[in-house]
Amino acid sequence: MDAPNVPDVIHLASPCTSYSGRVTKRSEGARGRLSRDVIVACAIALADAEGLEAVTIRRLAQEQGVTPMAMYWHFSDKDSLLDGMAESLVAAVKLPEPTDQPWDEQLHGILAAFLDAIRPHPAVAGLALRRILTSPSGLALAEQALDLIRSAGFSDEWAAQAGSFLLCAVITLVGSQPGGAGHVLEGEARDQMLREKRAAMAALPPARYPNVLAAAPWLVACPDEDAYYALNLRLLVQGIKGIQPVAPA
């Protein structure tokens, strides 16, 4: 915006903050190490910092000090880059070991593990929606969840339908957290947006929307993320428990 017509070369040395917190420059030292994993990590870091719409083939190349077309050696197209990002997220899931706890508590553990993996990357989470069954880690996740659900007496059909929805619902949980999970905009602009949302709420006719106004503080922002996630995770587990077809032994 500020500097139109500036050629790519200027930003060659831009650092690429990886999502684990480390910083990966490739201005001069690390030249020549351009791999799938590095690109994916950089793409995730970029999405975390500026939103998914900032993840662009050209921008990624610039961040790496490389020509846009170099990306096409490592990825057939942009969609497979997105696949890689999603796969990287679900690969980070730390699946709990099966125990002798009740099935619903174990299921809770699995969903919580999935949540923990995607929570740091709300802008990327949505990509996993239709990509869970395409990666080994996602399959392991689904396998373990389905195992528990079927052990509770659900038919194959119900287990499939409820199980896939539960995983998608966890993704939604992080993508739709009231505070606004997309851009993670900086302090100044973020405060401004919050002010505007609060003002819009305050302008509502109180006689018509008493309940919305009472809930407003938790609708415009998310003052306690942990509480939000804990509550709705319990909601999901209680939900599938509530439609359980047969009583367990």
Add this chain to the structure above:
Amino acid sequence: MDAPNVPDVIHLASPCTSYSGRVTKRSEGARGRLSRDVIVACAIALADAEGLEAVTIRRLAQEQGVTPMAMYWHFSDKDSLLDGMAESLVAAVKLPEPTDQPWDEQLHGILAAFLDAIRPHPAVAGLALRRILTSPSGLALAEQALDLIRSAGFSDEWAAQAGSFLLCAVITLVGSQPGGAGHVLEGEARDQMLREKRAAMAALPPARYPNVLAAAPWLVACPDEDAYYALNLRLLVQGIKGIQPVAPA
């Protein structure tokens, strides 16, 4: 794809199928009737037919027999077009009248009404995620849902957190329905994609993924959409019932 470099003029007479099923040509008869509502309806129809990524300022203008820049008279930018599409969806919600049924049954009715409104437009549903509280119809929806939830004894905070999640979860429900809710691709290509997904499943090691394989038929497609929606709607309502803080009278 087939005819590159063809100027816009050629497709002037393209019909624009509105989402209610009517066809709105504007080749010669209806010239001059270009309004917000017509554009939004056309955009929704286009998204239904070819997916959200086909909804483009330029494509919309072409469909309307008009210059791309004409859109900017009616919408300040593309985002406000998207706002309009989302608002149109939630405006179609037919909210049930309050009754003397238990709160959870009434809440089920509200979520079902919301589901019915967005189900015909899976490609557009996701747009409503962060736009419910910005339109009168969305506010009415939230108001009624929050009213019921608070009447069940939930605190303002819990009602806000669970309520907003429930509405988002309904959106997810239509966006993540196993059959693939995005493009609605035509019979030929659709069958091919189903074949590929089934083949990928069949190629999995059966000893490692017994549960995924048992559930496979309902994971790759959605043979019974009604059952899918009914089951998971019940799951959501049972879920919030399951975390109810105090017993009702």
Add this chain to the structure above:
DNA sequence: ACCTGAACACCGTTCAAGT
């Protein structure tokens, strides 16, 4: 009030070519 024309800064992607 409503629309056009020309232009700008972006996209993803292909294809031939370099090392």
Add this chain to the structure above:
DNA sequence: ACCTGAACACCGTTCAAGT
């Protein structure tokens, strides 16, 4: 094996101008 250069068909958007 890995990357570059030039080109193509798209995007959203601005600005001045037409009627």
